[in-house]
Amino acid sequence: MEQLIATSNIANKVRNTNLPRTKPLMPLFEVISNSIHSIDEAIKAGLIKEGESKIVIKCIRNGAEETLKELKVIDNYPIHSFEVEDNGIGMNKDNLTSFIESDTDHKIEIGGKGVGRFVCLKAFKKLNIKSQYIDSDTSLKAISFDFKATKVGFENIQYPETKDSSVGTKVTLNNIKDEYQKNLNFALHSVAQEIVSHFKLYFIRKQEPTIIVRNQNNLEFNLTNVFNTEFKSEVLDATFDIQEEEFELYLTKSLKNLSHKINFCAHNRSVIREGLYSRIVDLGKKPITDEDGNKFYYQAYVVGQLLDEHVDTERIGFNFPDGHDEEDEESLDINLAKLRRASIKSIEELLEDYLTEVRENKIETYRPTIDEDLPQYRSTLAHRKEEVSKLPPDLPKDKLDIELYKIESKWRLEVKEEKIKLLDEKKDVTNLEEYTKKYEKFLSDFNEIGKSDLARYVVHRKTIIELLESLIEHKEDEKFENEDLVHSVFFPIKTTSDEITPDKQNLWLIDERLTYHSFLASDKSFKSVEGVTSDSKQRADLIIYNEAFAFSDSKSSPHNSFTIVEFKKPMRDDYKDYDEDKNPIEQSEKYIDNLLEGKVKGRNGRFVEVNEHTPFYIYIVCDVTPSLEKILKRREFEKTPDGKGYFKVKSKYYSAYFEVLPFEKVLDDAKKRNRILFEKLKID
DSSP: OOOOOOSSOHHHHHHTOOOOTTOTTHHHHHHHHHHHHHHHHHHHTTSSOTTOOEEEEEEEESSOHHHHHHOSOOTTSOEEEEEEEEOSSOSOHHHHHHHHSTTOOTTGGGTOOSOHHHHHHHHEEEEEEEEEEEOTTSOEEEEEEEEESSSSOEEEEEOOOOOSSOOEEEEEEEEEOHHHHTTOOOOHHHHHHHHHHHTHHHHHTTOOOEEEEEOTTSOEEEHHHHHHHHEEEEEEEEEEEETTEEEEEEEEEESSOSSOEEEEEETTEEEEEEESTTTOGGGOSSOEEOTTSOEEEEEEEEEEHHHHHHBOTTSSSBSSOOOOTTSOTTOSSOOHHHHHHHHHHHHHHHTHHHHHHHHHHHHHHHHHHHHHTOGGGHHHHHHSHHHHHTSOTTOOHHHHHHHHHHHHHHHHHHHHHHHHHHHHHGGGOSOHHHHHHHHHHHHHHHHHHHHHHHHHHHHHHHHHHHHHHHHHSOOTTSOOOOHHHHHHHHSOTTEETTTSOGGGOOGGGTOGGGGSOSEEEEEEEGGGOTTEEOSOOOEEEEEEEEEOSSOOSOTTSOOEEEEEEEEOOTTOOOOOTTOTTSOHHHHHHHHHHHHHHSEEEOTTSOEEOOSTTSEEEEEEESOOOHHHHHHHHHTTOEEOTTSSOEEEEEOSSSEEEEEEEOHHHHHHHHHHHHHHHHHHHTOO
């Protein structure tokens, strides 16, 4: 009789073996895999015939055996052990030797890692093995023993009498540990589904033995039937290469899985399982309905020699880098990210008709939103339709805006890079026709991006007009927005044009010319305004300083102009004449006096002349309420041609044009000036 002596410390081997608690069935899969390998050996040895192979898995639950036999439903009783019996070649000398030897390479050619038994002891307290086999002298023998996570590992070694002439092995996984049992679904049907999912490639390739999963009340499932009824038998397949390494992909339909999945497999077993929705959003989160009304999810399986060679010892990963989705396609090393990208591309090709229909429908769903609410992306939709078609479905407008912006930004970058490339190629153009085609393509894209910029700016203007309209409207509580908030619509307060880019100010609401200026200070005291020297602490809402485009030799020529804009709260009606705090006309005149008394430097640091001939443009944006109208009439302001505002020209002591603009007039004038743009963009 042979002595069973472990070649290493079994307890340490188990301790150093990795098995996530979320994978409580992995030990069962290891035992089933060994049974499949054992059956293959028996067939090759002529001990059994094709079609006679069989594996029976029994779920052992808490409770008395006799009681459980009588119950119709026992799925709610926790499973504590599994019994796996096969008619494979058995624990012959070679298999027993490899079992004793730590890290054996006995089955390395068929994916054996020599650690399956340690994985079993990671989750279960004991393995019991009983086996009948043909010895080297052709005699039938039997052996049984327990295998535990102790230093020696082997206990209760026996060599019983053989019962019959058959060969085979029964392995019992005894007493699952609590931390793994908590993650185990006790339903027999669920266990059956998990086994089929893990070994699905055997079923797809029709290489599976008969596998029965059975309860103690004799309720059982034939896993081939489970596959045929719950995992759609229709299989699509494709092959692809990555750096001369060939891979195969199988795509099946599952009637019972709860999401679309992709499995990266080794030796016909799933190793890494990932969701497909995040990679191909058009598959959706819900099941797909076929012509017969069946609801299913796609399940993809990727196999290849490289995966067989690089699966890790615990079969929960591969011994090559994960990589990143953005990693360079030209990298010399194969990694999981590169394999994933190639697999997704292959799946999209297999499902091209279905995905094309879904994406076309999605584009048509998004088109009205883009046309009406996001017209700045019309060019993006036209020229980047494929990328837009791969956006998630049912995006709300704000999220669609963000995703389209990402696509447009990528397009902009590509156009800029192409421009640099073309300029470089221009130095040495050997093929004028090819260069001309590239240039025409670049020019077309460049023009389309320009259209997008213009559309975006027009949409911005319409949004600002609508915002101002909402701020000045009469509220239910009889209150109106305060002056600062209204002011900020035109220009951010307490800032200068050195701090704010042109696209962040909206002075075009008052006058298009105000957009162009040399320097602007918003809500700053004269003393603190760079470019204006004065001891005054008077604070105008907006001071705009413009350098002239042409200068003359005459000292009296108006080299510069100032524009002052004053805002008041909508519908304010407490104005008083000759009261500097409550009279915007007097406030503006005081600003002019302060400017005339100070010294002004241009943006180049040189003094410029500011005197009574320097033009001043004063805009007072406020509603003409009775108290203000009284002041305006007393000071002989005239009504504007439309009768909505007031104006006055002063030239005796200084050159100034005053205009009082009610908010409604600002809005109406801005709408009229921009109407043609809104109409052309179809957002009116």
